[in-house]
Amino acid sequence: MQKLDGVEDLRVRRTRKLLQQALIEGTVEKGFAALTVRDITRRAMVNRSTFYRHYLDKYDLLEQHLNEIYEVLEEGGIIGEGRHEGIIDEGIIELFKQIQQFPDFYRVMLGAQADAFLSQRFRQQTQQRVLAYFHQTFPEATSDPDTPPLDLKFTTVASAGCSALGWWLEQERPSTPEQFAHWLRQLSYDISISTLKPKK
Amino acid sequence: MQKLDGVEDLRVRRTRKLLQQALIEGTVEKGFAALTVRDITRRAMVNRSTFYRHYLDKYDLLEQHLNEIYEVLEEGGIIGEGRHEGIIDEGIIELFKQIQQFPDFYRVMLGAQADAFLSQRFRQQTQQRVLAYFHQTFPEATSDPDTPPLDLKFTTVASAGCSALGWWLEQERPSTPEQFAHWLRQLSYDISISTLKPKK
DNA sequence: CGGAATGTGTTGCCTATGCAACATGGGAGA
DNA sequence: TCTCCCATGTTGCATAGGCAACACATTCCG
Numbered sequence: 001m002q003k004l005d006g007v008e009d010l011r012v013r014r015t016r017k018l019l020q021q022a023l024i025e026g027t028v029e030k031g032f033a034a035l036t037v038r039d040i041t042r043r044a045m046v047n048r049s050t051f052y053r054h055y056l057d058k059y060d061l062l063e064q065h066l067n068e069i070y071e072v073l074e075e076g077g078i079i080g081e082g083r084h085e086g087i088i089d090e091g092i093i094e095l096f097k098q099i100q101q102f103p104d105f106y107r108v109m110l111g112a113q114a115d116a117f118l119s120q121r122f123r124q125q126t127q128q129r130v131l132a133y134f135h136q137t138f139p140e141a142t143s144d145p146d147t148p149p150l151d152l153k154f155t156t157v158a159s160a161g162c163s164a165l166g167w168w169l170e171q172e173r174p175s176t177p178e179q180f181a182h183w184l185r186q187l188s189y190d191i192s193i194s195t196l197k198p199k200k
Numbered sequence: 201m202q203k204l205d206g207v208e209d210l211r212v213r214r215t216r217k218l219l220q221q222a223l224i225e226g227t228v229e230k231g232f233a234a235l236t237v238r239d240i241t242r243r244a245m246v247n248r249s250t251f252y253r254h255y256l257d258k259y260d261l262l263e264q265h266l267n268e269i270y271e272v273l274e275e276g277g278i279i280g281e282g283r284h285e286g287i288i289d290e291g292i293i294e295l296f297k298q299i300q301q302f303p304d305f306y307r308v309m310l311g312a313q314a315d316a317f318l319s320q321r322f323r324q325q326t327q328q329r330v331l332a333y334f335h336q337t338f339p340e341a342t343s344d345p346d347t348p349p350l351d352l353k354f355t356t357v358a359s360a361g362c363s364a365l366g367w368w369l370e371q372e373r374p375s376t377p378e379q380f381a382h383w384l385r386q387l388s389y390d391i392s393i394s395t396l397k398p399k400k
Numbered sequence: 401c402g403g404a405a406t407g408t409g410t411t412g413c414c415t416a417t418g419c420a421a422c423a424t425g426g427g428a429g430a
Numbered sequence: 431t432c433t434c435c436c437a438t439g440t441t442g443c444a445t446a447g448g449c450a451a452c453a454c455a456t457t458c459c460g
């Protein structure tokens with residue numbers, strides 16, 4: 001429906017935002033599994049039939065919400081077009097500042113009381129994106145035959161990043177984004193990136 | 201437009217709620233005076249022209265929001281039809297529980313950094329309502345000629361109640377609604393109500 | 401077992417809202 | 431002073447979304 005300009009209509013953006021918000025809040029309250037489409041639409045003050053004009057079901061809503069989150073990150077130059085160092089230092093710092101904009105979202109995705117389904121989904125997506133990002137950035141990279149395969153390294157980095165993020169979100173007195181980015185860089189750089197030879 | 205059933209349309213309720221919410225948040229951020237209709241509608245994700253389908257201007261929005269808040273309180277039996285003791289103990293306790301549902305609202309109305317205009321408006325409205333309530337509840341009440349006139353007493357109670365509420369909202373470790381209601385009862389009861397002779 | 405209750409998807413019609421354009425007015429700066 | 435800019439209100443037309451009703455699947459309970 002209205003693929004092209006429909007996205008620009010204020011009503012469309014508002015409806016989708018309300019539904020996504022209700023998805024997160026609802027998951028916090030009763031968990032993703034127990035959440036019905038009715039619950040979501042009631043909370044969002046959106047008619048149930050309207051839900052189906054945008055999404056196939058609650059899984060589709062989740063999926064699209066994830067995608068839009070990633071788009072925000074990519075537009076911010078955090079993943080994707082950015083410079084290579086970008087993802088290591090300034091990029092990660094930017095990421096964390098972004099995260100502080102959506103605290104509920106990330107808490108449900110990664111925090112201590114994260115929803116099981118959402119958390120798994122998020123990590124899967126993140127792994128895929130990180131893999132794609134590295135393959136695009138270092139298209140012909142190779143690693144020493146003695147070391148683990150590249151994909152294993154990337155996957156490990158992505159997973160470690162998610163877990164570290166979850167830990168960070170739960171700290172009482174969180175360290176600064178800068179400090180945390182530095183730690184994360186140390187943790188991940190040696191695992192995988194140091195052995196790469198960027199083709200550029 | 202659509203006075204009767206229009207109120208029931210989900211879109212209408214949603215739009216009004218979003219605008220009222222944006223009013224409060226916007227006031228917190230930059231103050232009521234500096235807030236423009238554009239600011240409000242942008243934040244609420246509502247078209248500016250739609251704003252004027254519901255409200256005359258930002259003052260009208262504020263006025264109607266106040267009225268709806270009071271309606272909620274009255275529906276809850278806190279003011280109005282309630283028993284006389286209602287407003288003194290159980291009623292006040294209920295009121296405070298209600299208040300904890302709209303923390304932002306009351307903080308802007310009464311808290312330490314309250315907006316000057318909103319705060320004044322709210323106190324005015326509250327005084328009027330309290331006056332009307334007492335006159336309706338004790339239609340023929342009289343007071344000792346040596347003591348201050350009834351209206352002065354009522355006004356004082358209303359004002360004191362607002363200030364006490366503001367104080368309560370700013371406490372780090374807020375006392376329970378029950379405890380606070382008890383204090384407030386002691387403060388206000390002797391001022392005015394103790395000398396009344398309810399007609400009913 | 402059988403029925404009541406509840407959730408999921410879907411459809412057609414009506415309406416609230418978005419959008420674009422306009423006139424108006426006030427404030428800031430050359 | 432004369433612009434330029436921005437906020438306010440207002441309007442006509444296009445459309446997203448509300449509502450009601452439906453068929454169907456499911457759970458639950460006597």
